[in-house]
Amino acid sequence: MIMIKTEDLQISFGALHILKGVSLEVQQGEVVCIIGPSGAGKSTFLHCLNRLEKPDSGKIYLKNRLVFDYENGVNKSALTQKQISSALLELGMVFQKFNLFPHKTVLENVMLAPVNVRKIPKEKAREKAQLLLERVGLEDKMFSWPSQLSGGQQQRVAIARALAMEPEIMLFDEPTSALDPELVGEVLAVMKSLAESGMTMIVVTHEIGFAREVADHVVFMAEGNILEKNKASIIFENPENERTKQFLQSVL
Numbered sequence: 001m002i003m004i005k006t007e008d009l010q011i012s013f014g015a016l017h018i019l020k021g022v023s024l025e026v027q028q029g030e031v032v033c034i035i036g037p038s039g040a041g042k043s044t045f046l047h048c049l050n051r052l053e054k055p056d057s058g059k060i061y062l063k064n065r066l067v068f069d070y071e072n073g074v075n076k077s078a079l080t081q082k083q084i085s086s087a088l089l090e091l092g093m094v095f096q097k098f099n100l101f102p103h104k105t106v107l108e109n110v111m112l113a114p115v116n117v118r119k120i121p122k123e124k125a126r127e128k129a130q131l132l133l134e135r136v137g138l139e140d141k142m143f144s145w146p147s148q149l150s151g152g153q154q155q156r157v158a159i160a161r162a163l164a165m166e167p168e169i170m171l172f173d174e175p176t177s178a179l180d181p182e183l184v185g186e187v188l189a190v191m192k193s194l195a196e197s198g199m200t201m202i203v204v205t206h207e208i209g210f211a212r213e214v215a216d217h218v219v220f221m222a223e224g225n226i227l228e229k230n231k232a233s234i235i236f237e238n239p240e241n242e243r244t245k246q247f248l249q250s251v252l
Contacts, residue, residue: 001028002064003169003200009048009058018044019055020224026169031201033211033232036221037247042204045221046171049202050091051084062087063168089118092167096174098154100146100161106133107142110161118165125164132160136190152183156190163194170194172203208251212236220244 004026011019019041026032034042047053049060051068054075060068067087069076077084100109110129114120120128133139136156146154155175162170172191176184188210195201195214205211211218211232218235220228220243228241239245 003028004049005061007059009055011044011048011053011055018224022226024226026200026202028200029198030216031195031214032217032219033215034204034219034221035211040221041224042221043173046173046204049171050088050093062090089165090168091171092162092165093171094158094162094175096178098158100154100157102146105143105145106138106157109157110164114164129164132163136160150183151179152186155179155187159190169200174204174206176207
């Protein structure tokens with residue numbers, strides 16, 4: 001199944017044309033890493049997928065269903081607002097910044113959305129949250145406050161929080177860029193474990209080693225366009241696009 005498909009996504013902020021017609025397909029169980037220079041539109045593309053940004057034009061399909069069909073910034077899709085909201089629950093997202101609630105414990109942070117959005121009973125949500133915290137290696141931090149955790153630990157809580165909503169697709173927006181270098185590995189290990197479990201993932205990242213090891217396909221973006229998409233081995237060993245070659249030479 002095609003889990004996410006975009007057709008000709010375009011968005012501008014004032015005179016700045018950020019996305020210039022981005023079309024992409026992501027299959028079920030596939031890990032797609034998006035790489036490219038700063039300002040390429042990578043994060044904006046992710047934000048368009050879950051309605052954090054509203055494209056000017058283009059189509060977004062989730063699980064073969066047309067959810068967004070933008071013309072002049074207006075969604076012409078036939079779905080109701082309730083159907084759109086339900087479709088978006090299939091997307092989990094992890095950001096650069098952890099955005100944990102400082103006045104709630106780690107366990108409460110992970111329980112919050114399932115209880116309030118999915119209306120899961122508190123006891124069931126607690127059990128699920130405990131299992132997820134074990135999965136990300138933080139079972140001993142359940143009753144800690146976010147301020148008592150390292151950045152890497154906070155990001156792992158953020159991943160558990162996203163997984164608590166039982167999404168079918170996970171979006172990662174440079175999840176390690178705010179971390180000290182020695183903390184990056186623990187977050188990437190959790191993401192690698194997720195990929196191995198069959199989770200469909202789109203990852204915007206500067207971690208070239210992670211993309212090389214984990215991605216099924218790598219997308220190279222620059223100046224609002226996808227310039228190249230291919231298997232990770234081909235992108236890193238024999239890229240076709242000259243701009244991709246220049247970028248990889250500068251970062252490797």
